[in-house]
Amino acid sequence: MCETLYYHCIDNSKYIYDLQRALEETGFKEVNEGLKFEYKLKKDFVESNFYKNGKLFVNSYEEKPIEEISKIPDTFAIMTSTNLVKKSSVSKLYEKIEEDNFIFDAEGYAGEDELGEFDFSQGSGWMYSINGTLYEGTGMSGYKVRNGITIYVRFTLSYGKDIGGYSSVGGTYGSLSTYCGRWLNGQYIDEHRWGQPQQTAAPDCTHPGEMSVTCQVCGDTKDNQELPALGHDFVETERREDTIVYVCSRCGERKEEPIP
Numbered sequence: 001m002c003e004t005l006y007y008h009c010i011d012n013s014k015y016i017y018d019l020q021r022a023l024e025e026t027g028f029k030e031v032n033e034g035l036k037f038e039y040k041l042k043k044d045f046v047e048s049n050f051y052k053n054g055k056l057f058v059n060s061y062e063e064k065p066i067e068e069i070s071k072i073p074d075t076f077a078i079m080t081s082t083n084l085v086k087k088s089s090v091s092k093l094y095e096k097i098e099e100d101n102f103i104f105d106a107e108g109y110a111g112e113d114e115l116g117e118f119d120f121s122q123g124s125g126w127m128y129s130i131n132g133t134l135y136e137g138t139g140m141s142g143y144k145v146r147n148g149i150t151i152y153v154r155f156t157l158s159y160g161k162d163i164g165g166y167s168s169v170g171g172t173y174g175s176l177s178t179y180c181g182r183w184l185n186g187q188y189i190d191e192h193r194w195g196q197p198q199q200t201a202a203p204d205c206t207h208p209g210e211m212s213v214t215c216q217v218c219g220d221t222k223d224n225q226e227l228p229a230l231g232h233d234f235v236e237t238e239r240r241e242d243t244i245v246y247v248c249s250r251c252g253e254r255k256e257e258p259i260p
Helices: 014-026 049-053 091-099
Strands: 002-004 060-062 125-130 151-156 181-184 187-190 198-201 209-214 221-227 234-239 243-248 254-258
Touching: 091 181, 198 221
Parallel strands: none
Antiparallel strands: 002 060, 125 151, 181 187, 198 209, 209 221, 234 243, 243 254
16 A cells, blocks of 8 residues: 655755655656545534635555565666766866765756756755855844845755855764865866875885875875886895805895895
């Protein structure tokens, strides 16, 4: 048995739209134009404020054979080959969203002419800032506009981490506390605190090492350079009748060579 639920939402919430679409795609709900019901109401109820100003929604049960329900698609997992992101200038942002363990879906939006909450990721939505830097963290309708200020309205994909407004959301979301950068007006603003070049992987006799610059805040690296392998440092340790034995002073590798 499947229960059909009717929700009352302000401004036709996109959540309900996506829920209905997902149920239709997986076979839980048939595509239809809706149902009409006729009810006989008591006179005192018809004259009440609830009837005149409110809305009434009815739940019903509907049988759905299990064989008619298709497999739930795998699009709820992170899409690592999304052309929309890979071909754009925000591939770095996509990498951060993936590293932050957020679900990103390049096809998860209502339409080409609209952009709203939960489009593309669970952390998306509109945020406003004062003069482009101060995010109030409160509803825009309650903010009192003052002379001389400019209100910027921006769309975030990750609770404000990508536009500099994360500190105003009042919660902890994802695995990263910061992206060390902002994506504004089609440009990436680097806010890493880069340190000095350091050896991040030591070379040994047979394997190269690595030198890089590391961010002191998030641990990102840049300017990675390969350090060449050291090679063996063979030292003679023994002589036999016709053989010389050598041992590497660093790793202990042995080799034997004939006495010339």
